[in-house]
Each structure stands twice: as C-alpha cells, then as structure tokens.
Amino acid sequence: MNLEETIISNIKDAFKKVFDHELTEDISLQPTRKEFEGTYTFVVFPFLRVTRKSPEESGAAIGDYLKENCDVVKDFNTVKGFLNLILTDNAFIDNINDIISNENFGTLPQKDERFCIEYSSPNTNKPLHLGHLRNNFLGYSTANILKANGYSVDKVQIINDRGIHICKSMVAYLKFGEGETPQSAGIKGDHLVGNYYVAFDKAYKQEIAALVADGMDEEEAKKKAPILLEAQEMLKQWEAGDKETVDLWKKMNGWVYEGFEQTYDRMGVDFDKYYYESETYLLGKDLVNEGLEKGVFYKKDDGSVWADLNEEKLDEKLLLRSDGTAVYMTQDLGTADQRYKDLNFDKSIYVVGNEQDYHFTVLFTLLKKLGKPFADGLYHLSYGMVDLPTGKMKSREGTVVDADDLMSEMVDTAREHTEELGKIDGFDDEQAKELYDTLGLGALKYFLLKVDPKKRMLFDPKESIEFQGHTGPFIQYTHARISAILRKADQLGIEYQKNISGSLEISDTEKDLIYLISEYHNKLKLAAEELSPAVIANYAYDLAKEYNRFYAELSILGEDDKDLRTFRVALSAQIARVINLSMGLLGITVPERM
RNA sequence: GGCCCCGUAGUUCAAUGGAUAGAAUAGGAGUUUCCUAAACUCUAGAUACAGGUUCGAUUCCUGUCGGGGCCA
Numbered sequence: 328m329n330l331e332e333t334i335i336s337n338i339k340d341a342f343k344k345v346f347d348h349e350l351t352e353d354i355s356l357q358p359t360r361k362e363f364e365g366t367y368t369f370v371v372f373p374f375l376r377v378t379r380k381s382p383e384e385s386g387a388a389i390g391d392y393l394k395e396n397c398d399v400v401k402d403f404n405t406v407k408g409f410l411n412l413i414l415t416d417n418a419f420i421d422n423i424n425d426i427i428s429n430e431n432f433g434t435l436p437q438k439d440e441r442f443c444i445e446y447s448s449p450n451t452n453k454p455l456h457l458g459h460l461r462n463n464f465l466g467y468s469t470a471n472i473l474k475a476n477g478y479s480v481d482k483v484q485i486i487n488d489r490g491i492h493i494c495k496s497m498v499a500y501l502k503f504g505e506g507e508t509p510q511s512a513g514i515k516g517d518h519l520v521g522n523y524y525v526a527f528d529k530a531y532k533q534e535i536a537a538l539v540a541d542g543m544d545e546e547e548a549k550k551k552a553p554i555l556l557e558a559q560e561m562l563k564q565w566e567a568g569d570k571e572t573v574d575l576w577k578k579m580n581g582w583v584y585e586g587f588e589q590t591y592d593r594m595g596v597d598f599d600k601y602y603y604e605s606e607t608y609l610l611g612k613d614l615v616n617e618g619l620e621k622g623v624f625y626k627k628d629d630g631s632v633w634a635d636l637n638e639e640k641l642d643e644k645l646l647l648r649s650d651g652t653a654v655y656m657t658q659d660l661g662t663a664d665q666r667y668k669d670l671n672f673d674k675s676i677y678v679v680g681n682e683q684d685y686h687f688t689v690l691f692t693l694l695k696k697l698g699k700p701f702a703d704g705l706y707h708l709s710y711g712m713v714d715l716p717t718g719k720m721k722s723r724e725g726t727v728v729d730a731d732d733l734m735s736e737m738v739d740t741a742r743e744h745t746e747e748l749g750k751i752d753g754f755d756d757e758q759a760k761e762l763y764d765t766l767g768l769g770a771l772k773y774f775l776l777k778v779d780p781k782k783r784m785l786f787d788p789k790e791s792i793e794f795q796g797h798t799g800p801f802i803q804y805t806h807a808r809i810s811a812i813l814r815k816a817d818q819l820g821i822e823y824q825k826n827i828s829g830s831l832e833i834s835d836t837e838k839d840l841i842y843l844i845s846e847y848h849n850k851l852k853l854a855a856e857e858l859s860p861a862v863i864a865n866y867a868y869d870l871a872k873e874y875n876r877f878y879a880e881l882s883i884l885g886e887d888d889k890d891l892r893t894f895r896v897a898l899s900a901q902i903a904r905v906i907n908l909s910m911g912l913l914g915i916t917v918p919e920r921m
Numbered sequence: 922g923g924c925c926c927c928g929u930a931g932u933u934c935a936a937u938g939g940a941u942a943g944a945a946u947a948g949g950a951g952u953u954u955c956c957u958a959a960a961c962u963c964u965a966g967a968u969a970c971a972g973g974u975u976c977g978a979u980u981c982c983u984g985u986c987g988g989g990g991c992c993a
Binding site for chain 2: 373681684714744766777781783784794798800807812865869879884885920
C-alpha cells in the first residue's frame with residue numbers, strides 16, 4: 328500500500344470511529360496548494376452531511392484522529408473545509424526507499440485485456456505531413472502508455488493503397504515520368520509519387536480551364552477532363568486485374584513504402600501489423616447482407632442498401648450503392664470485423680482526426696446494431712487538427728508542412744543551437760549527430776504531445792519549436808544535469824542505488840520531489856484512462872521544473888553531511904529514472920550529456 | 922439549413938466541481954569565484970457575454986456572440 332492509499336484507508340477508519348459512519352464512496356486526496364503547509368489535502372465539504380459539524384470542526388476531528396492513529400501523519404491544519412496533512416520525514420524516506428528497491432517501478436501489473444490501436448494510416452499518393460506527425464506520435468505514445476499499464480497492445484495501420492487518388496499519380500507518371508525512379512531522381516519514393524499527384528492536379532486544372540474556354544460549363548468540364556477520364560479508366564483496369572496496371576501500381580506503391588519506412592524509422596514509430604485497403608476494400612458486403620437478414624438495414628427500390636439511424640439522431644446512412652459497390656463505411660465495417668477475428672481484442676482504438684467524428688459514431692452504432700460482440704470496445708481517439716498561422720493545411724494551396732522536412736529542420740535547429748552554446752566539447756562527430764537527432768526530435772515530439780489530444784493546436788513554424796521553457800529539451804537538459812551528477816557520484820564511490828538509512832532532515836523541495844515521483848503510477852493510470860500522452864508530458868515537465876529548483880537551491884555533491892549527500896544523489900537518480908520512463912512513454916530519448 | 926467540437930494573460934498551453942485560476946513565451950528587474958545559465962529568482966498580465974444549478978463553477982445546464990469541423 329502506498330502513502331496515499333494508507334492515508335485514505337485511515338480516513339475511512341476515522342469516519343468509522345469518529346462519526347460512526349461507513350464510507351462507501353471512493354475518496355481521493357489532492358495535492359496541497361503551495362501556499363499552505365502540507366502534502367495531501369482532504370476536502371471535507373462533501374461529507375458535512377455525515378459529520379454534522381462545521382467544515383473546520385469536521386476537518387479537525389479527522390485530523391486529530393490521523394495524527395493519533397496514522398503513522399505517516401505528523402500534523403495537520405484546516406482552512407475552511409480543507410484538511411491539509413503534514414507528513415513525517417520518515418514517510419518520505421520510506422516512500423523513496425520503496426521506489427529505489429522496486430525494480431518494476433513504472434510498469435503496472437499485467438492485465439488480462441488486449442488492445443488494438445490503429446494509427447498513421449496514410450494514403451500512398453503523398454508523403455506524410457505535420458498532421459501525420461501528431462497522429463503517429465499520439466498513437467505510438469498511447470500504445471506505450473497502455474503497455475506500461477499492463478495491457479497487451481497490437482499496433483496496426485491500414486494503408487489506403489488503392490482508389491482514384493493513386494490512379495491519378497499513376498496516370499501522371501505515365502504521361503510525364505519518362506521512366507524516372509527514386510534512384511534516378513535522387514528523392515524519396517513517397518515524395519516522387521507525391522510530385523506526380525501534384526502534376527496530375529496541375530494538368531487537370533489546365534484541361535478544365537481549356538474546356539471552359541471552349542464554352543463548356545465548369546461542372547461538366549470537371550467531369551469530362553480527359554486526364555480524369557484516364558484515371559477513372561485506370562481504376563477500372565486495376566479492379567479488373569490488368570497486369571500492366573497492377574505492375575505499375577505495385578512498383579509505385581513499393582517506392583512509397585520505402586519512403587514511408589524511412590520516415591517512420593526517423594520518427595521512431597513502428598507497427599505490429601499492416602493492413603492494405605487493396606486487400607480489405609471488398610470486405611463488409613457480407614455484413615451488409617447480415618444486416619439485411621436481421622432487418623437492421625433496408626433496401627430501397629433502386630437496390631441501394633441503407634441503415635436508418637434516425638432513432639440515434641444520426642440520419643440515414645448509405646451502405647451499398649444501387650450498382651452494388653461499397654462505400655467507405657462498408658469497408659470499415661468489414662475491416663473492424665476482420666481485425667477482431669485476427670487480433671481478438673477487447674478494446675480497439677482508432678487514432679483518427681476529429682473531422683471524422685460523425686463517421687466513427689455511425690460506424691460504432693452500426694456494429695452495435697449488428698450485435699457484434701466487440702462493438703462496445705471500439706473507441707475513436709479523436710484528435711484535433713494542427714493549424715498553421717495561415718489556417719488549415721491544404722495540399723492544393725501548398726501550405727502543407729512536410730514531415731521529413733520538418734524533422735530535418737528541427738535537427739538543424741538543434742545543431743545550430745548547440746553549437747551556439749558551445750556545448751559540443753568532448754563529442755565526436757557521431758555522438759554530436761546523435762545528440763542533434765535526440766534534441767530536434769525530442770523538441771518536436773514534446774511540442775505535439777504536450778497538448779491535450781482532443782484539442783486543436785497551433786503550429787507556428789517560426790516560433791513554435793523552442794528549446795527553452797516548457798519544452799522537450801528542457802526536460803532532456805534536466806536529465807543530462809543529473810547524469811553528470813551521477814557520473815561524479817560514481818567516481819566518489821557514493822552508493823546511491825541502495826535504500827536510504829539514518830535520520831535525515833529533508834527540505835520542502837525534496838519532499839515535493841518525492842511526492843511527485845510517488846505520483847507517477849497515478850499519472851500513468853490517468854493517461855491510460857484518458858488516452859492522453861499529454862498527462863505524462865505535463866507531469867515530466869513538473870518534475871523537471873521542480874528538480875531544477877532543487878538543483879539551484881541546494882548543493883548535492885557539496886553537502887557536508889554524508890547521509891544527506893547520499894540521499895540527495897539517490898533522489899536525483901530516481902528523478903532521472905522517472906524522467907527517463909516518462910519521456911520513454913512519449914517516444915523521446917533523453918541524453919546523458921548535452 | 923441540421924448536427925458536433927472549441928472560446929482562459931499580448932501569444933502558446935494547464936487546471937478528477939474545490940482554496941488567492943497554474944506554466945511557458947514575449948515585457949521589466951536580478952542571479953555564474955560553487956554539481957551544466959538549454960537553468961534559477963522576483964515582477965506585471967487572463968476564465969468571450971448574460972442567466973441558472975451548487976456551500977463552492979474555467980469545469981455542469983440554458984441562451985447570445987465568436988472560431989472550427991461534419992452532413993448535404
């Protein structure tokens with residue numbers, strides 16, 4: 328039982344003994360605000376009906392009981408209905424000792440629950456951009472958080488590798504490509520294919536303009552432009568399995584996948600299983616038939632199939648066109664079913680932008696109506712868009728921030744910054760390069776993960792990514808500082824990995840630090856409940872900030888009292904450990920030196 | 922038009938219904954014979970508006986205004 332649980336249990340006893348009342352509801356403690364003395368605060372307002380006394384008297388009665396009966400409570404004060412508990416120094420020492428000796432600290436007991444998490448899920452007609460970075464970092468980090476909570480996790484992505492968009496790139500490549508390859512052009516495959524997608528759009532627009540100039544109505548021109556007709560024809564060829572078309576499709580997608588792999592590698596994300604739409608786009612029709620048989624879907628006179636979701640206030644939804652072709656929803660129904668068969672998950676999380684809120688609400692509702700056993704375990708991790716100062720990113724307007732470019736810029740900035748500060752003494756070239764990667768990507772990941780996923784956020788290319796203040800590098804710097812201390816402590820032969828002994832007088836800042844470390848598991852649980860890496864990101868910042876204050880306030884290696892010196896080194900080591908754990912959950916590495 | 926999300930310092934972000942709304946950044950003032958100043962300390966500055974529920978509302982409810990998204 329940890330400190331908080333001990334106190335809660337004693338508070339329950341207090342209610343029993345002092346007020347003769349058995350508390351059935353869960354009670355929780357809050358951290359005491361800085362301006363008051365104490366570590367934990369118990370809010371008594373909600374229990375006044377039980378105590379039948381004033382807030383102050385109620386708090387004092389419980390405080391008296393705890394002071395008398397609870398070993399860890401040294402004293403208390405009450406302000407209005409807030410009971411602030413002051414703990415004994417030993418309580419803190421015991422607490423830090425528990426953590427030092429706990430090899431599994433940072434990992435919660437294994438649970439018998441299996442998660443599937445889908446993220447990234449790109450199209451193969453263009454490279455990854457800033458929005459994908461938020462998506463990937465969120466998905467990857469959330470998977471880490473779930474694993475640390477003791478769940479089994481399968482990371483999957485579904486690649487949108489078919490359809491009219493890829494045919495557009497293919498048509499443009501045939502027209503303008505002249506046999507170019509990523510090797511011959513010297514650019515990544517995903518970028519190369521993306522260029523042809525852009526080339527298609529350009530040619531398409533020119534053709535529309537020409538047709539309109541000849542007197543055609545614009546709407547009609549958009550449908551009749553020859554290059555578009557070619558792309559549509561190519562899609563038919565592809566669906567018919569035409570060898571030449573399929574070969575070209577495989578070749579170009581192969582280039583894209585190579586490019587993507589490089590990007591994922593640099594991002595530091597990975598997947599356990601890949602799904603391809605070309606293999607799943609026909610799934611789902613069986614489910615539609617199943618729905619018809621069960622009477623939850625219906626057929627219109629023209630043969631199209633619909634679901635009536637008016638009861639759920641969601642309108643009517645098309646599931647099969649009159650010609651029998653599927654829509655996205657059909658496919659997603661089939662994919663969900665398939666994935667359940669493959670992975671046997673209890674919970675399945677889709678990391679997809681909030682512009683698709685409606686789509687997923689409908690999807691989950693349909694699966695429930697079909698009586699699928701897994702439907703209740705589906706969850707849409709709906710994250711907000713990343714806005715630029717100019718507004719939303721639009722590929723047509725060239726306002727997309729490319730993922731590869733951005734990562735490179737971040738690493739360059741890290742290098743410039745580090746050189747300016749003259750901090751590369753003693754680094755060889757390879758180490759320096761590694762450090763720039765660590766810092767540049769750390770800054771980027773932290774920036775994108777520190778914000779509540781649900782909220783839209785602003786990315787200002789010029790000002791957003793800083794290396795000072797509430798940033799990844801600030802936390803990384805704290806870790807580097809501690810590492811330096813530990814290196815010296817090793818030289819001095821200080822044994823800081825052992826439990827602390829002796830009676831020590833510890834400062835408020837040190838108590839705050841121990842309190843923060845002891846909160847780690849709570850934060851880990853909270854982050855999993857809310858599927859929010861931001862919880863961890865902000866926690867890591869609080870911890871680093873508090874440590875830097877401690878570092879400035881007190882001398883660690885220079886402390887004369889040997890026991891106190893060992894304690895401070897040991898505390899530092901545990902802070903470094905928790906920083907490492909937290910940042911690891913975010914997919915951010917922390918350097919030993921910087 | 923219908924539905925959904927969001928409005929917090931100049932700016933970017935915090936705050937399970939709890940105390941005097943926290944940080945960062947930009948602004949002002951300081952700290953280096955001492956463990957890494959990518960740091961620390963001090964200072965000034967915000968809940969869009971109007972009601973309601975509550976002992977207590979940034980948080981919950983209603984309306985208004987503003988921003989974004991989805992469906993046609």
